[in-house]
Amino acid sequence: MERDNHQEGVAEGVKICDPPAESNPPADTLATSLSLLGNHMFPDPVERNYGTTVNREEPVDSLLSDVSAEEPSLNAESHSNQVTKLETEETESPECQNNVATQPSDRGAQDAATDSDQGDSGEFVVTMLAKAKLEEQGLGMKGRSSPLLEAGTEEYPAFMSHRDEDVTADSWRQHRKHVFVLSEAGKPIYSRYGSEEALSSTMGVMMALVSFVQSGDNIIRSVYSEENTVVFLQKGPLVLVCVSSSRQSERQLRGELLYVYYQIISMLTQASISRIFEHKKNYDLRRLLAGSEKILDGLLNLVDSDPSFLLAAVHCLPLASSLRDSLSQILQKAITPNLVFSILIARNQLLTIVQEKTVIEDTRLEPADVHLLLNLIGASSAFQAGEIWTPICLPLFNPDCYFYAYISYLDPPECTVCLLLLSTDKEAFYSVAECKRKIEEAMVAQNSLSLIAKVQSYSVSQVGVSDLRHFMYKPFDVPDNYRQLTQFTSPEMEAPYSSEEEKMRLLDLYRYMHSRIHSTSRPLKLIYHVAERETLLAWVTSKFELYTCFSPLVTKACAITAITKLLRWIKKEEDRLFIRYPPKYSTTPNPSKSSRGGKSDQQDSTDNGFLSLL
Amino acid sequence: MSTRKTSLTDKQTKNGTSKYVLERCASVNEYYDIAFKVMLLGDSSVGKTCVLVRFKDGAFLGGNFIATVGIDFRNKVVDVDNLKVKLQIWDTAGQERFRSVTHAYYRDAQALLLLYDITSKPSFDNIRAWLTEIHEYAQKDVVIMLLGNKSDVAAERVVKKEDGEKLAKEYGVPFMETSAKTGLNVELAFLAIAKELKHRATQQPNDPKFQIHDYIESQKQKSGCCSLV
Numbered sequence: 001m002e003r004d005n006h007q008e009g010v011a012e013g014v015k016i017c018d019p020p021a022e023s024n025p026p027a028d029t030l031a032t033s034l035s036l037l038g039n040h041m042f043p044d045p046v047e048r049n050y051g052t053t054v055n056r057e058e059p060v061d062s063l064l065s066d067v068s069a070e071e072p073s074l075n076a077e078s079h080s081n082q083v084t085k086l087e088t089e090e091t092e093s094p095e096c097q098n099n100v101a102t103q104p105s106d107r108g109a110q111d112a113a114t115d116s117d118q119g120d121s122g123e124f125v126v127t128m129l130a131k132a133k134l135e136e137q138g139l140g141m142k143g144r145s146s147p148l149l150e151a152g153t154e155e156y157p158a159f160m161s162h163r164d165e166d167v168t169a170d171s172w173r174q175h176r177k178h179v180f181v182l183s184e185a186g187k188p189i190y191s192r193y194g195s196e197e198a199l200s201s202t203m204g205v206m207m208a209l210v211s212f213v214q215s216g217d218n219i220i221r222s223v224y225s226e227e228n229t230v231v232f233l234q235k236g237p238l239v240l241v242c243v244s245s246s247r248q249s250e251r252q253l254r255g256e257l258l259y260v261y262y263q264i265i266s267m268l269t270q271a272s273i274s275r276i277f278e279h280k281k282n283y284d285l286r287r288l289l290a291g292s293e294k295i296l297d298g299l300l301n302l303v304d305s306d307p308s309f310l311l312a313a314v315h316c317l318p319l320a321s322s323l324r325d326s327l328s329q330i331l332q333k334a335i336t337p338n339l340v341f342s343i344l345i346a347r348n349q350l351l352t353i354v355q356e357k358t359v360i361e362d363t364r365l366e367p368a369d370v371h372l373l374l375n376l377i378g379a380s381s382a383f384q385a386g387e388i389w390t391p392i393c394l395p396l397f398n399p400d401c402y403f404y405a406y407i408s409y410l411d412p413p414e415c416t417v418c419l420l421l422l423s424t425d426k427e428a429f430y431s432v433a434e435c436k437r438k439i440e441e442a443m444v445a446q447n448s449l450s451l452i453a454k455v456q457s458y459s460v461s462q463v464g465v466s467d468l469r470h471f472m473y474k475p476f477d478v479p480d481n482y483r484q485l486t487q488f489t490s491p492e493m494e495a496p497y498s499s500e501e502e503k504m505r506l507l508d509l510y511r512y513m514h515s516r517i518h519s520t521s522r523p524l525k526l527i528y529h530v531a532e533r534e535t536l537l538a539w540v541t542s543k544f545e546l547y548t549c550f551s552p553l554v555t556k557a558c559a560i561t562a563i564t565k566l567l568r569w570i571k572k573e574e575d576r577l578f579i580r581y582p583p584k585y586s587t588t589p590n591p592s593k594s595s596r597g598g599k600s601d602q603q604d605s606t607d608n609g610f611l612s613l614l
Numbered sequence: 615m616s617t618r619k620t621s622l623t624d625k626q627t628k629n630g631t632s633k634y635v636l637e638r639c640a641s642v643n644e645y646y647d648i649a650f651k652v653m654l655l656g657d658s659s660v661g662k663t664c665v666l667v668r669f670k671d672g673a674f675l676g677g678n679f680i681a682t683v684g685i686d687f688r689n690k691v692v693d694v695d696n697l698k699v700k701l702q703i704w705d706t707a708g709q710e711r712f713r714s715v716t717h718a719y720y721r722d723a724q725a726l727l728l729l730y731d732i733t734s735k736p737s738f739d740n741i742r743a744w745l746t747e748i749h750e751y752a753q754k755d756v757v758i759m760l761l762g763n764k765s766d767v768a769a770e771r772v773v774k775k776e777d778g779e780k781l782a783k784e785y786g787v788p789f790m791e792t793s794a795k796t797g798l799n800v801e802l803a804f805l806a807i808a809k810e811l812k813h814r815a816t817q818q819p820n821d822p823k824f825q826i827h828d829y830i831e832s833q834k835q836k837s838g839c840c841s842l843v
Contacts, residue, residue, distance in 0.1 A: 390684020
């Protein structure tokens with residue numbers, strides 16, 4: 001409904017952060033640049049419609065707030081501590097809802113502003129953009145014609161077919177979600193579709209927008225058109241842009257851009273990226289990221305198809321707790337100095353994680369870091385026969401240092417069960433590989449592999465609630481075990497959600513529910529949403545977050561009863577559905593339950609190695 | 615595949631080096647007498663992984679390019695003069711960002727296969743830089759072989775065979791052109807390495823030295839258009 005509200009009067013909207021007491025950039029030039037961008041991005045450009053709305057940003061990160069540029073006073077006060085960081089947005093309180101009231105009157109003023117004077121800097125930007133555009137149309141495809149692109153970039157073989165996509169074709173524009181990464185100097189780094197080289201002028205336009213708004217001491221955050229939402233995220237020297245027609249909320253899209261940023265960090269570390277760009281502003285980061293497009297592509301596909309990212313929680317494979325414990329024990333026994341995490345994965349879902357004791361005392365593994373690791377494994381699955389040893393950074397754990405990951409499948413050639421061992425020692429390959437052999441032997445002895453092979457995700461029918469088609473349940477940390485990895489559980493998607501389109505449709509509905517629940521302007525605790533072909537109920541409490549999908553004919557009362565039953569079932573199955581650590585932290589080894597105690601004696605000598613990293 | 619060393623015989627100690635360890639493996643399918651570490655080096659996308667897969671599985675990884683992440687460790691046992699030689703092969707990522715981790719394992723390698731792509735001039739030009747790195751990080755007596763890969767793509771060739779030969783001669787390393795796609799010379803490259811290493815490891819003081827250059831030349835003639843079986 002916010003969306004409808006938004007669309008009725010606004011053709012395009014730009015949301016910009018406004019610092020306290022600031023002069024506004026000429027809105028008309030911005031509108032012109034936007035329409036130019038529109039030319040690049042949108043199938044039917046709306047540039048003739050100068051009803052572009054420039055939204056000054058206010059703390060409420062909401063679609064509702066079309067607060068106009070003509071109201072600096074309003075923003076000035078609310079912006080005393082204006083920051084662009086996502087964290088800030090997330091902690092924003094809903095108190096500014098009243099801004100919405102100002103919306104209709106602002107629009108008129110806004111339209112008027114578009115006809116007013118044109119600043120010099122603005123003219124420059126327009127010229128520049130026009131030039132870039134010409135170049136793209138003329139010689140865009142493979143050429144290195146753009147002045148924004150330094151001559152002598154690395155040899156860049158075009159291996160992947162979707163990299164060869166014609167970026168001027170309609171089919172390219174029709175993609176549901178584009179993601180672009182560029183450097184502050186406007187150099188292309190990554191594009192989800194099409195070669196980033198062919199898109200260098202489009203990216204130049206994006207950078208021009210960013211820096212144009214920046215020159216007015218503002219920060220561009222998003223642009224809305226009827227068809228698309230454009231979201232900008234600036235992280236250090238990198239600019240990430242998402243152009244989406246998926247109707248997701250700006251916040252969700254920005255969250256996804258953040259995952260992309262983290263994946264890049266996981267390969268290069270934040271420190272090295274900053275160092276490189278400090279040293280050379282126009283560095284071509286593709287030199288360092290070459291070959292990792294697959295990893296970013298894979299991440300974006302996962303983000304679209306796997307609700308783990310939306311929920312910021314990890315999905316673990318349901319497993320009898322006895323089997324999970326025995327696997328943890330196996331991992332616990334196979335250790336070597338400087339080993340910090342042992343992770344067992346089956347079909348891209350967690351079986352178990354064992355952490356080094358000092359690590360778990362200091363911090364915990366964040367779901368996002370686990371997602372990045374899982375994506376790395378999924379994306380490099382072509383090399384399933386060997387043992388891989390690679391540096392990897394866990395950006396939420398520590399964005400500036402590397403771990404060394406040992407990745408090997410335990411069941412070639414099927415390659416469903418994957419072992420991931422993380423060490424802090426670059427030279428530890430042989431000793432870590434030896435751990436794998438120990439684990440392998442123990443698993444053969446206990447016949448673990450065939451037990452794992454039999455494990456399946458569960459069907460919603462096991463819950464025994466008619467009308468319930470699907471659900472996602474994410475328990476929150478309770479104070480006693482706040483060290484636990486955030487997890488969620490969800491049954492297989494079954495009919496009518498068996499086709500890819502239907503799965504995506506259900507996920508879209510969940511995303512919509514999620515955006516409503518987590519709306520910063522008007523967060524909700526409970527939503528009962530009757531959609532066209534199903535009924536959804538989302539409920540968030542201090543203990544859990546729950547999304548359920550029912551058949552369309554369910555009644556409200558029915559749904560509530562069903563949820564009570566579902567919660568009871570989850571409680572009963574908890575040990576199977578989640579990786580459960582003992583509720584209380586203990587330093588004494590407790591091998592049957594604890595995944596941490598057992599290492600304490602042997603690992604003491606390694607503490608130094610680990611701490612020196614931090 | 616568990617490899618358990620049940621007995622260790624060290625034939626080499628009389629020569630003063632103990633790094634070529636004769637190993638016996640318990641498991642039947644993994645039986646071998648002697649093991650060596652071989653590393654594949656070269657720029658990104660010259661075909662290191664494809665050469666390895668061709669050698670190991672006799673297949674060609676066509677179509678999609680998937681960059682190797684970090685380093686990838688694999689084994690293959692070959693027969694050399696009735697001796698089972700296990701080649702432990704490091705397939706490395708060509709990308710710069712993995713350099714630090716590959717450097718750490720250079721010195722473990724007894725042989726290095728250095729690859730360039732005959733359709734990419736930069737990959738050939740970088741060979742000198744690679745050789746400099748090798749001299750910096752690898753063992754002094756490491757066996758090096760230069761390979762010009764993708765020889766099947768004659769139409770796109772930009773590096774002449776003679777250029778490769780000249781460079782190899784300058785550095786005194788054996789050279790051949792290979793094709794992971796057709797399999798040309800791939801097996802030969804690994805076998806020549808295995809032979810050389812095996813000779814070094816088992817050589818008696820007054821045995822004649824194994825001439826890898828001559829061996830390659832003789833085999834290359836024979837293979838001509840198709841690979842060794």
